[in-house]
Amino acid sequence: MKSKKMLGLVTVSLLSVGILGACGSDNNSSSDSAKEVKSAENTTKESVKKEVNSKLLINDNDFGKISDNTSNGQNIEIESKQDYTTNFSDNSWAGVILSIDKVSVVKTTDIVDYSDNTYNGFVAVHFNVETPQQDISIYPTQAKIVTDYGEQVDDGGIFNFSSWDGDLMKGTKEDGWGIYPLSKLTDANAIKNLRLNIDSSYETDDYDDENAYHTYDISLQLQ
Structure with missing residues (x-):
């Protein structure tokens, strides 16, 4: 009699363990599914966030530092x-x-500098300068520009975020952007002709050297 009771208890215990195991399996499955859904939601949110943020100037690979x-x-x-x-x-x-x-021509929402001047875009020109013969001074970042729709910019240094031009010694090879703020730009396609004046010079003891001071007058056709 005792053997039958013991057998019954063992059977009940095994059934209980089986039921609990099944419940645990269901719970784990539900937990894993919830994690997958949460992960998918986070991925979607990150994708949307990146898509929205790609419009911000601060995230632009070339010109994000202008925001500073x-x-x-x-x-x-x-x-x-x-x-x-x-x-x-x-x-x-x-x-x-x-x-x-x-x-590059970039049309933006309003850009306000620390002097409360407002702009709505800029044109950026990438220069390469080599000085194989002598020391010179040259200032592309401070160029004076004129657009084909009639806007003139006399101070090209406001948006520049790196100092790469100026006094260059003989044998120097430098490159960098000159960035010029615009306040009348209607669209990035609005500029097809761009004129730039760039001042340059070198030191000399020859007072008759009329070549010591030079202004580049450059016209670019943008296509």
């Missing part, structure tokens, strides 16, 4: 952007080789 020179840098959005390649090159002065290989 503005009072509303976190909120500036790129409305349109047009990139051009150019093959301009000039070696007519003092042995200097000045070339331009890229131009």
Whole structure:
């Protein structure tokens, strides 16, 4: 009799363990499913976030640092952007080789600098400068520009985020952007002709050397 009771208890115990195991399996399965759903939701949110943030100037690979020179840098959005390649090159002065290989025109929402001036875009010109013959001074970042729709910019240094030009010693090879703020830009495609004046010079003891001071007058056709 005792054997039958013991057998019954063992059977009940085994059934209980089986039921609990099944419940545990269901719970684990539900937990894993919940984790998968949560992961999918997070992935979707991150994708949407990246898509929205890609419009912000601060996230632009080339010009995001412009935001550091503005009072509303976190909120500036790129409305349109047009990139051009150019093959301009000039070696007519003092042995200097000045070339331009890229131009970008960017239309943005309002950009407010720390002097409360407001702009709605900029044009950026990428320069390469080589000085094989002598020491020179050259300032592409401070160029004076004129657009084909009539806007003139006399101070090209406001948006520049790196100092690469200026006094360059003989044998130097430098490259960098010159970035010029615009306040009348209607669209990134609005500029097809761009004129730039760039001041340059070298030191000399020859007072009759009329070549010591030079201004580049460059016209670029953007296509």
